[in-house]
Each structure stands twice: as C-alpha cells, then as structure tokens.
Amino acid sequence: MDRPTIYLDHAATTAVDPRVVDAMLPYFTAYYGNPSSVHHKGRESQKAMEEARRAVAEMLNCDPREIVFTSCGTESDNLAIRGVALAARHRKVVERPHIITSPIEHHAVSHTCEQLAKLFDCEVTVLPVDEYGLVNPTDLEQAIRPNTVLVSIMYANNEVGTIQTIAELAGVARARRIPFHTDAVQAGGSLDLNVYRLGVDLLSLSAHKFYGPKGVGLLYRRQGVPLLPLQTGGSHEGNRRAGTENVPYIVGLTKALELAQTGQAEENVRLVGLRDRLIAGVLERIPHARLTGHPTQRLSNSASFVFEYVEGEGILLLLDHEGICGSSGSACTSAEIEPSHVLTAMGVPVEVAHGSLRLTLGRENTDADVDRVLEVLPPIIQRLRDMSPLYPG
Amino acid sequence: MDRPTIYLDHAATTAVDPRVVDAMLPYFTAYYGNPSSVHHKGRESQKAMEEARRAVAEMLNCDPREIVFTSCGTESDNLAIRGVALAARHRKVVERPHIITSPIEHHAVSHTCEQLAKLFDCEVTVLPVDEYGLVNPTDLEQAIRPNTVLVSIMYANNEVGTIQTIAELAGVARARRIPFHTDAVQAGGSLDLNVYRLGVDLLSLSAHKFYGPKGVGLLYRRQGVPLLPLQTGGSHEGNRRAGTENVPYIVGLTKALELAQTGQAEENVRLVGLRDRLIAGVLERIPHARLTGHPTQRLSNSASFVFEYVEGEGILLLLDHEGICGSSGSACTSAEIEPSHVLTAMGVPVEVAHGSLRLTLGRENTDADVDRVLEVLPPIIQRLRDMSPLYPG
Numbered sequence: 002m003d004r005p006t007i008y009l010d011h012a013a014t015t016a017v018d019p020r021v022v023d024a025m026l027p028y029f030t031a032y033y034g035n036p037s038s039v040h041h042k043g044r045e046s047q048k049a050m051e052e053a054r055r056a057v058a059e060m061l062n063c064d065p066r067e068i069v070f071t072s073c074g075t076e077s078d079n080l081a082i083r084g085v086a087l088a089a090r091h092r093k094v095v096e097r098p099h100i101i102t103s104p105i106e107h108h109a110v111s112h113t114c115e116q117l118a119k120l121f122d123c124e125v126t127v128l129p130v131d132e133y134g135l136v137n138p139t140d141l142e143q144a145i146r147p148n149t150v151l152v153s154i155m156y157a158n159n160e161v162g163t164i165q166t167i168a169e170l171a172g173v174a175r176a177r178r179i180p181f182h183t184d185a186v187q188a189g190g191s192l193d194l195n196v197y198r199l200g201v202d203l204l205s206l207s208a209h210k211f212y213g214p215k216g217v218g219l220l221y222r223r224q225g226v227p228l229l230p231l232q233t234g235g236s237h238e239g240n241r242r243a244g245t246e247n248v249p250y251i252v253g254l255t256k257a258l259e260l261a262q263t264g265q266a267e268e269n270v271r272l273v274g275l276r277d278r279l280i281a282g283v284l285e286r287i288p289h290a291r292l293t294g295h296p297t298q299r300l301s302n303s304a305s306f307v308f309e310y311v312e313g314e315g316i317l318l319l320l321d322h323e324g325i326c327g328s329s330g331s332a333c334t335s336a337e338i339e340p341s342h343v344l345t346a347m348g349v350p351v352e353v354a355h356g357s358l359r360l361t362l363g364r365e366n367t368d369a370d371v372d373r374v375l376e377v378l379p380p381i382i383q384r385l386r387d388m389s390p391l392y393p394g
Numbered sequence: 395m396d397r398p399t400i401y402l403d404h405a406a407t408t409a410v411d412p413r414v415v416d417a418m419l420p421y422f423t424a425y426y427g428n429p430s431s432v433h434h435k436g437r438e439s440q441k442a443m444e445e446a447r448r449a450v451a452e453m454l455n456c457d458p459r460e461i462v463f464t465s466c467g468t469e470s471d472n473l474a475i476r477g478v479a480l481a482a483r484h485r486k487v488v489e490r491p492h493i494i495t496s497p498i499e500h501h502a503v504s505h506t507c508e509q510l511a512k513l514f515d516c517e518v519t520v521l522p523v524d525e526y527g528l529v530n531p532t533d534l535e536q537a538i539r540p541n542t543v544l545v546s547i548m549y550a551n552n553e554v555g556t557i558q559t560i561a562e563l564a565g566v567a568r569a570r571r572i573p574f575h576t577d578a579v580q581a582g583g584s585l586d587l588n589v590y591r592l593g594v595d596l597l598s599l600s601a602h603k604f605y606g607p608k609g610v611g612l613l614y615r616r617q618g619v620p621l622l623p624l625q626t627g628g629s630h631e632g633n634r635r636a637g638t639e640n641v642p643y644i645v646g647l648t649k650a651l652e653l654a655q656t657g658q659a660e661e662n663v664r665l666v667g668l669r670d671r672l673i674a675g676v677l678e679r680i681p682h683a684r685l686t687g688h689p690t691q692r693l694s695n696s697a698s699f700v701f702e703y704v705e706g707e708g709i710l711l712l713l714d715h716e717g718i719c720g721s722s723g724s725a726c727t728s729a730e731i732e733p734s735h736v737l738t739a740m741g742v743p744v745e746v747a748h749g750s751l752r753l754t755l756g757r758e759n760t761d762a763d764v765d766r767v768l769e770v771l772p773p774i775i776q777r778l779r780d781m782s783p784l785y786p787g
Contacts, residue, residue: 008435014638016426022419029410029607038406039710040719042399072465072609075627075637091513109627109636116626120484209638214422216465216609216640231624233509234468234502243502244468245407245602247609317432326433 004324007370011210011302011363012159012187013328017253018212024256025214028249036246037235046248053255060258061204061221062195069220069241070251074186074207076231077220078109078153080242081182081203084228085151086117092227095148099124101141102153104346105134105160110153110184111342124148133295134163134347141173152181156188156204160330160343160359161294162303164192171200180226186210186218190261191269191301202226206258208250212364213257217250272301272362275371279304279360282375287382293344293357302362307349310392311356311385319381325374328359397717400763404603404695404756405552405580406721410646411605417649418607421642429639430628439641446648453651454597454614455588462613462634463644467579467600470613471502471546473635474575474596477621478544479510485620488541492517494534495546497739498527498553503546503577504735517541526688527556527740534566545574549581549597553723553736553752554687555696557585564593573619579603579611583654584662584694595619599651601643605757606650610643665694665755668764672697672753675768680775686737686750695755700742703785704749704778712774718767721752 008016028049034042036050051065058065071077082100089098102114104127117123126144128136136154152174157164167183174181182203185194190211196204202223209215222228222241234243284290289309308316313329320327330341340354360374386392401409421442427435429443444458451458464470475493482491495507497520510516519537521529529547545567550557560576567574575596578587583604589597595616602608615621615634627636677683682702701709706722713720723734733747753767779785 006435010431010433013431014426014428017422019423022422029415030412033407033409035407038403038721040403040714042401042719073637076625079625107627112626214642215638216643232469232472233505234500244466245608249607250609321433326435328431
C-alpha cells in the first residue's frame with residue numbers, strides 16, 4: 002500500500018494491545034510449565050491460569066468454576082449449543098431436543114444448529130427478526146415447546162451492530178427453566194458482561210475482538226447446566242474441555258478484558274461520536290444509501306450500510322486501494338457469494354444486500370479517519386455506479 | 395525454589411524457543427488482520443498462514459490442503475477419531491462403526507473412543523500390548539471386521555517412550571483400505587514425520603511438545619478420508635475446522651517444527667547418550683528398580699522407571715524440592731489416583747505401577763543434569779522406602 006492504513010474492520014479482528022503482549026510474553030519462555038504438572042514449573046502456570054480465571058469470573062460476576070477457557074468464540078458457541086443439545090439427547094430428557102435461535106446468528110451458531118438438526122435428531126426453530134434485526138420476546142415465548150432444551154440468541158450482531166434486549170429474552174427462557182445461551186463475541190469489548198444482570202446461562206467470548214490474541218475464548222456456563230464435553234481426553238477445565246491449556250493466551254485474554262472494561266464508558270462515548278458522524282456523513286453525501294441495523298440500539302463502533310446499484314466487493318477493493326480496511330459483513334463468510342443472511346432476514350432485498358459495507362471503529366481511529374472515509378467513499382460509490390448497467394443515473 | 399531448576403519433564407511440555415517467539419511476535423501487533431478479510435491486512439495474514447501450511451506440508455511430505463491447523467493435540471486426536479467415526483455413521487457406510495485402538499493411548503484417544511462407544515453407537519476393540527508396550531501387527535490384522543472404519547495407534551508413547559512399528563501397522567490397515575490414525579504428539583520433535591513413508595492417513599501433532607507454544611496443533615488428513623467437522627461455523631481450514639485462525643501460533647508451530655527437524659539426528663544422538671547414562675546410572679544405583687518401555691526402541695529423550703515400595707508422588711515432591719522437575723507419567727492425568735493405564739496394560743503390577751517416574755530430557759539438559767539426578771535420586775528413593783511399611787529393607 003502506498004497510503005497509510007486506516008483500519009475500520011475492528012469487528013473482524015483487532016491488533017493485540019502491546020500491554021497484552023507484555024502480559025503474555027513471560028509465559029512463553031520463563032513460566033512455561035504444563036499447568037497439570039505437580040512440580041514448581043507446573044504450579045507457576047497453574048497459579049497464573051487460576052488467577053486469570055478468578056479475574057475473569059469477577060468481571061463476569063460468576064464463580065471461577067463457571068469459566069471454561071476455549072480456543073475461540075466458535076468453539077465456545079459449539080460447546081454451548083452442541084454440548085447442551087447432545088447432553089439432553091444422551092440423558093434422554095426429551096425424545097428430540099429442540100433449540101430456538103434467530104436468523105441473524107453467526108455461522109458458529111447457525112451451522113451448529115443445522116448440523117444438529119441434520120445429523121443428531123434435533124429440532125430447530127428460527128425466530129423472525131424485525132427490520133432492525135431485533136427478536137421479539139413474545140415470538141420467543143410462543144416458540145417454546147415441551148422439548149425445548151436451549152435458546153441461543155446473540156447479544157450484538159456482528160454485521161449490523163444491533164444489540165438485542167438480552168436480559169428480557171433470557172428472562173422469557175428462565176421463566177420456563179430453559180437454558181439461554183448468548184453469543185457475546187461481538188459485544189465483548191463494549192457491552193455489559195455481568196451474567197447475573199443479563200440472566201444468561203451460557204455466554205461465549207473471543208479475545209481477538211477486544212485487542213486480545215486470536216485463538217482463545219471462553220464459555221461462561223452456569224453451574225448445573227448439563228453439558229457434554231466435545232473435546233475429550235485429560236481432565237482439564239473441570240472435565241469440560243480436554244487439552245493442555247494455552248496459558249499465555251489465557252493470561253492475555255484476561256488482560257485484554259481488563260483493559261476493555263477500564264474506561265469503557267468514556268471510550269464508548271468517543272466511538273459513538275465518531276460512528277454517528279460517519280453514519281450521518283455517508284447518508285448525507287451518498288444517494289440511494291441506507292443504514293442497516295438499529296439506528297441507536299447498536300454497537301458503539303459499528304456503522305453498516307447498503308448502497309443500491311453497487312457490489313460490496315467492489316467498494317472494499319477500491320477502499321483498500323486507498324488504504325482503508327472495511328468489510329462487506331462477517332469476515333468469516335467473506336469467501337461466500339450469497340448475500341448476507343443477516344440482511345435478508347431483516348427484509349433487505351437480495352439485490353440491495355449485495356451492496357453492503359461495514360465500517361467498524363476502534364481505539365486508534367480518530368476524526369481524521371472519518372474525514373478521510375467521507376472524502377473517499379462518495380466518489381468510489383459513484384464510480385461503481387457509473388459502471389453498473391442497472392444504475393438509473 | 396532455592397536451587398536452580400533442572401527441567402526433566404519435556405514430555406509434558408517445553409519452553410517456547412526464543413526464535414519461535416520472535417517469529418510469532420509481528421503477528422500480534424503488526425500483521426494482525428483476520429485471514430478471512432479481503433483487504434490488505436487480511437491478505438498479509440492469509441499469506442503468512444498459507445506459507446506456514448506449505449512449509450509444514452513439505453516437512454510432512456503431503457499436500458498443503460491435507461493440513462488442518464487445530465488448537466492442540468487433543469483436538470487433533472478428537473477430530474481424527476470422532477470425525478471419521480461420525481462421518482461413517484452419518485454416511486451409513488456401516489451399521490455400527492468399529493474402531494481399533496491400543497490400551498496405551500493418551501486419554502485424548504482412549505476417552506474419545508469410550509465416548510463414541512457409550513453415546514454414539516460405535517464399537518471399540520482395544521488390542522493387547524507386550525511387556526514393552528508394543529502392538530503386534532498380527533493382532534491388528536485379526537481384529538479387523540467388516541465394520542472397522544478406523545485404526546488409531548500412537549506413534550510413540552508419552553509415558554514410557556516406546557516407539558511402535560507404525561509403518562508396519564499402518565500397512566496392515568492400508569491393505570484392508572481402513573484409515574489409519576496415529577497420535578504423533580510425543581513423536582513430533584524427534585521422529586520421522588514423513589506421512590508417505592509412515593503410510594498413515596491421519597496424524598496428530600502438538601507444537602508445545604517441540605518448543606512451540608501450547609494451544610496449537612495440526613491434523614494431517616489424507617485427501618479422500620471422510621471427516622465430519624466437529625467445530626462448525628465459518629468455512630475456515632477447508633470446511634474442516636471453523637474458527638478464526640490463530641496466525642501467530644500457526645507461524646510459531648511451523649518455526650518450531652523447522653527447528654526440530656534441523657540437526658535432529660545429531661540432537662537425537664546427544665539425547666540418547668544422556669538418556670542411556672541416566673538409565674544405566676539409576677538401575678545401577680537403585681535396587682528394586684526397573685526400566686519401563688522398550689530398552690532401545692524408545693524416544694531419544696525418555697527415561698522411565700518403576701521403583702518398588704515407593705509412591706511416584708513422593709519421588710516427585712522430593713525431586714522438586716531439589717529443583718528437579720520430573721513426572722510420574724502423563725501430565726494430563728496427574729490429578730488421578732489410579733495407577734497408569736499404560737503400565738498396567740504392559741503387565742506391571744498395580745502396586746509397582748504406583749512407583750513410576752518419568753524423566754524426559756531436552757535441548758538445554760547437560761551431563762551435569764544427569765549427574766545431579768544420579769546424586770539426588772538414590773537417597774530420595776531410600777528415604778521413601780525407609781518410611782514404607784512394605785519395604786523389606
């Protein structure tokens with residue numbers, strides 16, 4: 002790139018904070034013991050890991066034994082959903098376990114539900130969402146059946162930033178004594194993670210969304226929720242996740258979460274300021290443009306749009322040429338040609354959904370970055386439209 | 395500890411090589427993009443990951459598409475075994491998938507087989523081993539049934555160091571067109587990993603056993619072997635393992651494997667020298683002691699013993715007091731009270747199996763370390779025996 006990078010894809014991943022790197026470094030070369038070993042090198046690692054677990058549990062307001070460290074948000078989602086569904090199946094609690102979910106989940110949730118339905122005798126109900134991507138608690142209430150074993154609805158959407166009324170939705174499930182899981186991967190850096198206040202039974206997090214490393218996540222799982230382990234072997238993580246623990250990354254996740262929670266309110270205010278100026282500027286300067294997701298009940302860092310008569314791919318390539326990193330939606334589905342399942346579930350027409358752009362802000366972004374996008378994006382859209390045979394001009 | 399550490403538990407885990415740390419560092423803060431992102435930050439990461447995959451594939455003599463990066467050796471074992479068994483079950487290739495394995499596998503293999511038998515309609519045959527822990531190819535041949543879908547036998551044993559005749563065993567399976575998996579986690583740092591020469595279809599590795607980080611492994615899976623993904627979500631790793639890739643650790647695993655293979659023959663000779671002096675010295679100085687595992691067909695760094703009339707736990711604590719880190723067997727089972735399943739399968743009586751000690755050498759160990767063990771260990775054993783009511787004196 003000849004131009005300096007303006008990174009506006011923080012929902013895809015973030016750079017690791019140098020303070021997180023510093024926290025991890027000693028655990029590679031100095032405190033390298035296997036936490037399962039009984040000697041002093043093992044105990045050093047064990048101690049660091051359990052201190053991390055206690056610190057995380059305090060931030061989530063739960064018991065340390067309720068934290069399962071995993072290798073990523075996808076594993077956490079898989080463990081929650083497959084673990085609860087298969088536990089119910091094998092304990093023969095119900096004939097066919099029934100899961101309720103939403104149509105705007107990350108594929109880590111939706112594909113897991115689909116595999117359970119296809120191969121493991123489970124039933125899945127996908128609730129509708131409104132034009133902003135919100136699930137209606139009444140719809141959830143009505144979808145509950147005698148064989149419902151789990152509800153899984155994401156906290157904040159990765160593509161359009163909409164924040165669900167999780168406490169209310171979880172309350173509906175709790176009243177019927179059905180475990181409620183939320184994929185909080187995208188919410189982790191900026192929203193309240195107090196599981197008591199949220200009222201959730203299972204919650205997934207991934208460190209790389211809040212300036213921690215890629216390759217570590219966690220599952221909060223309330224004590225008493227039956228869970229079949231998916232990765233069997235040694236008795237690590239209270240027999241819920243076998244495998245030698247990734248001590249440096251567990252320490253790193255914890256440090257990253259601490260940093261995210263310190264001054265979170267102020268940073269959210271700063272990001273909302275940038276975000277709203279970006280949104281207003283784009284809608285003002287570009288015709289046939291629309292904000293996707295909820296106008297206010299959305300992640301502080303997330304601006305997402307659809308532009309008629311253009312392809313998202315083209316926007317990304319031309320922005321990238323200017324040094325600006327954006328996304329057309331989820332990074333995990335960037336290889337797909339299908340339009341976003343999130344946008345179509347929200348009622349965006351397929352041809353419009355193809356013209357999506359997500360710009361997600363982060364700690365290092367400034368007013369100047371917003372100015373640059375507002376300078377560069379309108380001519381890019383115009384240039385692409387001029388090439389489109391569909392554009393009315 | 396008041397004394398300097400002598401680390402003799404390299405089979406449990408190793409310190410990360412500083413050159414591996416250096417190789418990983420840029421991927422935390424500089425090249426931090428999500429490999430699935432289409433912009434230049436994403437492409438940087440994607441490129442690094444695919445270069446790593448090519449380098450690993452070259453070292454294993456396979457196609458890059460046959461490498462699946464995972465979060466650890468346990469995950470690799472789970473993916474191989476559960477993935478193949480459940481794929482066979484769902485494709486209805488056979489009524490009840492049958493797996494053949496050995497009684498000296500790591501729990502990542504044995505517990506996975508047990509869960510498949512208990513909950514997923516699979517059948518499991520556990521072959522016998524001889525006094526050295528070796529599986530007889532004729533026994534394998536005879537155990538094969540029409541519904542056999544997988545053979546899983548470890549390359550080198552983690553507790554006693556015995557190396558199987560993998561190429562011969564794999565040949566038996568291959569002749570019957572049955573996929574052969576080997577848990578090569580303990581073999582990774584010192585043995586031949588050429589999958590063509592070995593003739594295996596699936597092979598598990600974990601970086602932290604050869605001076606790479608904890609929390610990354612790989613599964614080699616020959617093209618065409620049906621495998622059900624266990625972690626569903628995005629289309630990462632050729633749809634075989636969803637989840638944002640841990641780019642720094644993938645780079646680190648690759649660097650660690652390169653370093654292990656460079657000068658491997660010389661290092662093995664050096665380690666065998668230390669190992670054999672340690673073994674001879676211990677057996678010479680301590681009565682009622684026995685080497686476990688094969689005397690010569692064993693890992694270059696592994697010395698393992700049983701001592702009558704003592705508890706392994708006591709040996710470890712007293713060694714640790716002298717700064718020496720050893721193990722009573724697998725670190726992953728150190729919380730268990732049961733005697734080692736490996737030793738009992740090899741015919742070691744239960745009461746003797748309790749007195750096990752594993753000392754596993756590594757790059758930084760020297761003759762002086764061996765001298766120190768030979769000085770310290772005999773009085774420790776004697777002291778423990780003097781406290782035992784069973785010791786005839």
